[in-house]
Amino acid sequence: MSFINGLTAAMTPLGLLWTVIILGIATFLHELAHYALARWQGVAVGSFSVGMGPVLLRRMWRGTEWRISALPLGGYVEIDGMAPTEGTDGKMHPPTTGYARLPLLGKIAVILAGPVMNLLLALALMTMLFTSQGVPVPDRARLDHVVENSTAQKIGLQSGDVITAIDGQDLPDSLLIGGKKAAGYELVRDTLSRAGRHTFSLERAGEARQVSFDWQPFVDGKKQLLGIQYGPDSRPVAVPEAMSLSVRATAEAVPQVLNAFGNLFRRFLTLDMSQDQNVSGPIGTAEIVSRAAALSPWALVQVAIMLNLSLAFFNLIPIPGLDGGRILLALLGAIKGSPLSFSQEQAINLAGFAFVMLLMLFVVVRDASRFF
Structure with a gap:
């Protein structure tokens, strides 16, 4: 168990449903591209299946049998001239029609x-x-949330603040889009592992600010948390730059x-x-x-x-x-x-x-x- x-x-x-949807769309468009390039060059396509396994629904359209099959992941197209054919002698022979007759560049396409x-x-x-x-700015970190009644709130940090430096040191370029590491992740962790006075250089509503505070990583044997959630800062971009x-x-x-x-x-x-x-x-x-x-x-x-x-x-x-x-x-x-x-x-x-x-x-x- x-x-x-x-x-x-x-x-x-919900995750399983989205998995089927995302992979289904990716596979469908993949096979549709094969289909389109074959038909564009005059090659017949016998069938196009969305899904694999036993066929649930089928319909002829433009010389192709369009199918919906039982297993929702995957799909296939049967392009004329790709598979061997059975001859009058009962033996399998290389195809001589459709895809097999295309020039090299046509096949590759x-x-x-x-x-x-x-x-x-x-x-x-x-x-x-x-x-x-927007696109991430690698040397800046935006505070997404400041925990209520936390040390961060008491020293004046606010949601939306952008950290630009810690103790006078610029944040490192360690950003990974969609990954675990955000800008300044290591620097914040190292800073909060050391007792003493620290300073955050911030931007708030376009104005530069300094927030200084005394910090103890452990109090009575318990690890202290500053009380912030943060991620990469970003800037807007137009479509061409994107x-x-x-x-x-x-x-x-x-x-x-x-x-x-x-x-x-x-x-x-x-x-x-x-x-x-x-x-x-x-x-x-x-x-x-x-x-x-x-x-x-x-x-x-x-x-x-x-x-x-x-x-x-x-x-x-x-x-x-x-x-x-x-x-x-x-x-x-x-x-x-x-x-x-x-x-x-x-x-x-x-x-x-x-x-x-x-x-x-x-x-x-x-x-x-x-x-x-």
């Missing part, structure tokens, strides 16, 4: 469309976040995401079940979304940004079974001068698919092991 109780505490019904769509969605959400909430900042933030995230995937592969190959906060499976994702849903709508937007970036980058990894693997096979066929034989492509795809399935199983088991 401890596993069930832990799982229930980690994931709320169809496959690349999905990850690019997730990347564009992340950029759009990031731009919306910056224009609505878009530029979004592109820069995405570019800076690339090495971090690749490093996280690299660590995941190393843990998988060595069967290292220790927890990794940078990569989560479905259970960990639902847990993160549940926490975000309890905070604010903008926290959910930040989660959606990270999920779309992760989906885009993960799909571009050149492993058969992923979009990056399909691009790799197309490139190998172009270098070879002719498509890979059916047996070659089938063996490569089977190995890639098995690897991805085992990797997903490893992530799920590692996620679930936290609750035992």
Whole structure:
């Protein structure tokens, strides 16, 4: 029962609902981009499914059977010329129509469309976040709340005050958007760990102020709390600057995401079940979304940004079974001068698919092991 109780505490019904919505939208737009680029080049699409598993509803429209399937996560498109076909001899043969007849750039465009769509969605959400909430100012911290009857209130601190320096020392540039660390986190903690007289340099309603106070970290053996909640200060930005900042933030995230995937592969190959906060499976994702849903709508937007970036980058990894693997096979066929034989492509795809399935199983088991 401890596993069930832990799982229930980690994931709320609202969090599960938002997980399905966020992943559902990300997957739907990913597959829709594949569909659009195929149809734009005259390639038929047999079916488009929202969800996986048994089909619940289906309807023909513009030559495609549109489906709603039982499992709400995931989806797929069946593009003509991607899968082998059965010949009159009863054997499976490489496709010769649709996608198979496209030039190399046409094939890459169809496959690349999905990850690019997730990347564009992340950029759009990031731009919306910056224009609505402003962008952080790394060397300033705003007091979001001052606890009533606390030491902070007694010395004159007020909600909305912006701390610009502590004991004459500027706040460090340690801001992480949506992360645990806010501007000046370490400096505030270090300051409040030392007894003596301290000074906060503030801005209040555009005016500079100084607040000095005597501080004792412990009184009668009990740890004292100043009584403030704070986060990064921010400044408003227009859409063009927000878009530029979004592109820069995405570019800076690339090495971090690749490093996280690299660590995941190393843990998988060595069967290292220790927890990794940078990569989560479905259970960990639902847990993160549940926490975000309890905070604010903008926290959910930040989660959606990270999920779309992760989906885009993960799909571009050149492993058969992923979009990056399909691009790799197309490139190998172009270098070879002719498509890979059916047996070659089938063996490569089977190995890639098995690897991805085992990797997903490893992530799920590692996620679930936290609750035992």
